[in-house]
Amino acid sequence: MNKYLKGALEVIYPARCVLCGAVLPLKRENTQKNRTCLCPPCASDFPGIPAEECPHCGGKTETAGFCEFCCKPYAFSAAFALFPYEKVQKGIHLFKYDGVRSFGEGFGQLMAEYLLEYHEELLAETDLLLSVPLHPKKEKRRGFNQTNLLCQEISKETGLLFSADALTRKRDTVPQSTLTPEERKENLKDVFAVAAEVRGKRILLVDDIFTTGTTCNECAKVLYRAGAKEVKVFCLAAAGLKTD
Numbered sequence: 001m002n003k004y005l006k007g008a009l010e011v012i013y014p015a016r017c018v019l020c021g022a023v024l025p026l027k028r029e030n031t032q033k034n035r036t037c038l039c040p041p042c043a044s045d046f047p048g049i050p051a052e053e054c055p056h057c058g059g060k061t062e063t064a065g066f067c068e069f070c071c072k073p074y075a076f077s078a079a080f081a082l083f084p085y086e087k088v089q090k091g092i093h094l095f096k097y098d099g100v101r102s103f104g105e106g107f108g109q110l111m112a113e114y115l116l117e118y119h120e121e122l123l124a125e126t127d128l129l130l131s132v133p134l135h136p137k138k139e140k141r142r143g144f145n146q147t148n149l150l151c152q153e154i155s156k157e158t159g160l161l162f163s164a165d166a167l168t169r170k171r172d173t174v175p176q177s178t179l180t181p182e183e184r185k186e187n188l189k190d191v192f193a194v195a196a197e198v199r200g201k202r203i204l205l206v207d208d209i210f211t212t213g214t215t216c217n218e219c220a221k222v223l224y225r226a227g228a229k230e231v232k233v234f235c236l237a238a239a240g241l242k243t244d
């Protein structure tokens, strides 16, 4: 878009902080790299989870990401998240249901920045970026797959290869949030399929919110079955164990 047109549009629809919704100043200094989608207080509080804290249980960890205890029940070997769920609730809601695309771009850029700044090794050890698939019907209704938007930004900023259709969803499912943990497992049984060559690949699987982890776990299982070498999970936000 032409930069003057973009400027004019911003006067009418001012950009808002993706976390707290505060109206952002028109002239945004790019002093904090990609954090231009955040207001100054939110930008200085980034990432929202300290490196030595497990995003899921809040316990102390040796390395950034989920602690050993929280990873244990799952097929994937590691998991990372940028924010606690409460912090992104407002922004994610706008992003998911009101179709605010710029929020997707903002969140994706923040995820990319987090990888570039704190996970150089993880970046170097990843062959392929995949997103948790939405059912096509749902995607059509919503107009876009929010997780794909995150992946597109991450790919653009980090150079990681992203495949939007390597993982597919075979049928529509009831929203996971309405179900008990047992029902969640049943609901997702045989739902995902791998539609590309992933043999020997080290995969970073992206989702927006990590709650019980059932969805990511099911995706990881089918990827391993298809020959993936390693599957790690990267989410925008994680809900704590207590909020499940």
Ligand SMILES: [Zn+2]
Pocket: 017, 018, 019, 020, 021, 022, 038, 039, 040, 041, 042, 043
């Ligand atoms: Zn803010």
Ligand SMILES: [Zn+2]
Pocket: 054, 055, 056, 057, 058, 059, 066, 067, 068, 069, 070
């Ligand atoms: Zn933990």
